[in-house]
Amino acid sequence: MGLQVKGVSKIFYKHDEPFHVFDDINLNVETGQFVSLLGPSGCGKSTLLNIIAGLEQATKGEVVVDGKKVEGPGPERGVVFQEPALMPWLNVLENVTFALKGMDKAKQKEIALQHLKLVHLSKFIHSYPHELSGGMRQRVAIARALAMNPQVLLMDEPFGALDEQTRMMLHRELSYIWMQTKKTIVFVTHNIREAVQLSDRIVLMGTRPGRIIEEFEVNLPRPRQTTDPRVAALEEQIMELLGGEIEKVMREEMGDDYNSQKAALLYGTHRDMGSHI
Numbered sequence: 001m002g003l004q005v006k007g008v009s010k011i012f013y014k015h016d017e018p019f020h021v022f023d024d025i026n027l028n029v030e031t032g033q034f035v036s037l038l039g040p041s042g043c044g045k046s047t048l049l050n051i052i053a054g055l056e057q058a059t060k061g062e063v064v065v066d067g068k069k070v071e072g073p074g075p076e077r078g079v080v081f082q083e084p085a086l087m088p089w090l091n092v093l094e095n096v097t098f099a100l101k102g103m104d105k106a107k108q109k110e111i112a113l114q115h116l117k118l119v120h121l122s123k124f125i126h127s128y129p130h131e132l133s134g135g136m137r138q139r140v141a142i143a144r145a146l147a148m149n150p151q152v153l154l155m156d157e158p159f160g161a162l163d164e165q166t167r168m169m170l171h172r173e174l175s176y177i178w179m180q181t182k183k184t185i186v187f188v189t190h191n192i193r194e195a196v197q198l199s200d201r202i203v204l205m206g207t208r209p210g211r212i213i214e215e216f217e218v219n220l221p222r223p224r225q226t227t228d229p230r231v232a233a234l235e236e237q238i239m240e241l242l243g244g245e246i247e248k249v250m251r252e253e254m255g256d257d258y259n260s261q262k263a264a265l266l267y268g269t270h271r272d273m274g275s276h277i
């Protein structure tokens with residue numbers, strides 16, 4: 001199931017003043033594609049994802065999923081957020097079956113177990129969220145979203161709060177799940193390495209005003225190795241493009257305190273200094 005973002009603009013009102021997040025965003029995501037929205041803080045990635053999810057309304061334009069205009073959330077679009085939002089009083093299995101309410105109980109259990117197996121949590125179905133690591137909790141959230149069998153999975157920095165090792169492990173798991181399930185995935189991140197590891201296509205967003213600056217097709221075999229010179233070259237190319245955008249955000253946030261050399265040291269805005277934006 002593909003989706004189209006057609007001429008979407010968003011204005012928020014802050015203290016009665018209009019704030020233009022972005023204007024006239026156009027994006028076409030094909031069925032089964034893994035597309036990352038990558039850009040600096042505040043460029044509107046989450047807002048765009050929320051509009052696709054139907055959790056936020058576009059000020060102008062529309063989103064069309066499988067030929068139908070999005071008017072609100074729908075079962076064909078599953079969402080995974082940075083915080084897994086599990087119910088602490090339910091165990092892992094119940095957290096997933098809860099999402100399948102209305103279905104026959106035995107069927108609920110069968111589907112939940114099948115998806116918990118997919119994220120390698122079969123041994124933990126009776127554990128409670130507080131007994132799990134952050135990575136495991138996020139895998140439950142992914143299983144819960146997939147159990148509802150959405151054709152489109154919308155992910156908003158799902159691994160943003162996890163340590164590097166867990167994040168890398170989940171990258172491999174998500175790639176595997178994507179290959180197994182053939183879902184269409186839209187994935188928000190501000191991490192260049194993550195976008196390059198996972199995506200078929202990277203949509204680079206800039207800020208002030210929010211817009212799409214560039215798109216990259218990533219035709220590299222999976223799993224992608226960071227040591228692969230083609231991976232490194234693409235990361236470098238993206239960092240080059242985004243350096244100016246990040247500086248723009250920092251200048252705005254820091255005002256007179258902004259100093260480009262210090263910013264490079266502190267936040268790695270210089271092109272040789274890391275891939276995290």
Ligand SMILES: Nc1ncnc2c1ncn2[C@@H]1O[C@H](COP(=O)(O)OP(=O)(O)OP(=O)(O)O)[C@@H](O)[C@H]1O
Nearest residue numbers: 012013014021040041042043044045046047048190
């Ligand atoms: N409900 C809201 N009301 C007012 N302003 C908002 C609201 N939601 C987001 N914004 C503003 O819209 C802009 C875009 O926010 P958004 O969260 O979409 O950016 P982002 O690119 O996802 O950033 P980050 O990577 O930091 O999460 C920001 O300036 C933010 O302050």
